[in-house]
Every structure is written in C-alpha cells, then in structure tokens.
Amino acid sequence: MKDIQSRKKKSSKLQGKRKVATGKKKQRVFRNVKARIFELGVIVLSTALIFLIVSSIFLKTAKVSGFSMLPTIRAENTVLVKKTKTFHRFDLVLFKRGEIEEVRRVIGLPGEQITYSEDFLYVDGEPIDEKFIIDEINEAQKNGGQYTEDFQLQDISSETVIPKNHYLVLGDNRDYGYDSRDYGLIDSRQIIGIVTMRLLPLNDLTAF
Secondary structure, X not given: OHHHHHHHHHHHHHXXXXXXXXXXXXXXXXXXXXXXXXXXXXXXXXXXXXXXXXXXXXXXXXXXXXXXXOOOOOOOOEEEEEEOOOOOOOOEXXXXXXXXXXXXEXXXXXXXXXXXXXXXXXXXXXXXXXXXXXXXXXXXXXOOOOOOOOEEHHHOOOOOOOOOOEEEEEOOOOOOOOOHHHHOOEEHHHXXXXXXXXXXXXXXXXXX
C-alpha cells in the first residue's frame, strides 16, 4: 500500500516538473517569437523610412490643374515627377511659376532658334515632327485651320536664340494652353523635374 502511495507521489512530482519545464519552454518560445517580430518590425520601419527619404530626394507627386496639357494630361490627374536638371525636347516638365506648379512640354532648348509656321515646328530652320499631337493637327487642318498659331522666338523674347539655362515650353492644348507664348521662357532653376507617369486615376495609369 505504501509502495503504491509512494509511486503516486513520485508520478505527481514528475508531472509537476514536466508541466513547469513545458511552461518554461513555452515562455522561451514566446519570447523568441516576440523578439523576432520586434526585429522584423524594426527592419520594415527602417526600410520604409529610408524609402521615404530617398523618394523625397529623387521623386515627387503633383496634381495637374487647368486644361493646357489636354489631351495628354487632364485637370486633377496626379503625376509622378523624377527630380532632375537634365531635360530633352518633348519632355513633360513640372516647374514653378511664382507659387504655382505647372506641367508643360519642353519645345525649345538653350541655343536654339524656334519658329512655328503652318503647324510645323522648325528648330534652327529644320522641321521637327510633333507626333504626340498629330491627330489634333490633322483635325485642325481638315477643318481649314491650324492647331498651333504661327510664331517665332522673337515674338516672346528679345533674344534671337534661347539663352543658356532657359527653355521654351508649350501646352499640348495649343488653342487654349497658357505657356511660353504668354509668360516667356522659363529658367532651368524653376524646373523641378520630368513627369514620368500618370498615377491617378488608376484606370488611366500611363508612363510617359
């Protein structure tokens, strides 16, 4: 009888020790999992912070206003801008004019002489196709008109060629666009960067 009671006591003690050991093991596992989750959270937050810092240096988003860039970009479209100081003809650029940010297309580069005649762009006397508005040009001419009214650089500037670090910009909506024909050439210091993509609306996501 005593042997049976002794065995029961030993069994009960073993079960208690096993429960304590199991509990400690679970606590260790929980602490390890908690530590790994914390480490993962730190990594994710650090990566997100670095991404935001890098993005703020090289990228920017902007909301377009007005109708000067129709049909390419519409009012209220949100665009992605790559910050840079290197520009090429026909790049879409975001620039500041006073407190206003505007998107227009680069047409004339420093050192060039620009003329429009009968819907043709002439750069230093050589015709350059504007394929991005060819449908609008054809429609205007079919109706007996012009899409871009004739003008030359001297009409908007006292210079015979575009000065260093200056650009001639036009809206794609030539009849109603407010651009260099109205406010003159823009300085490279005004330009924030190149519009690379339309982000919103999502159903009209477009890379330029």
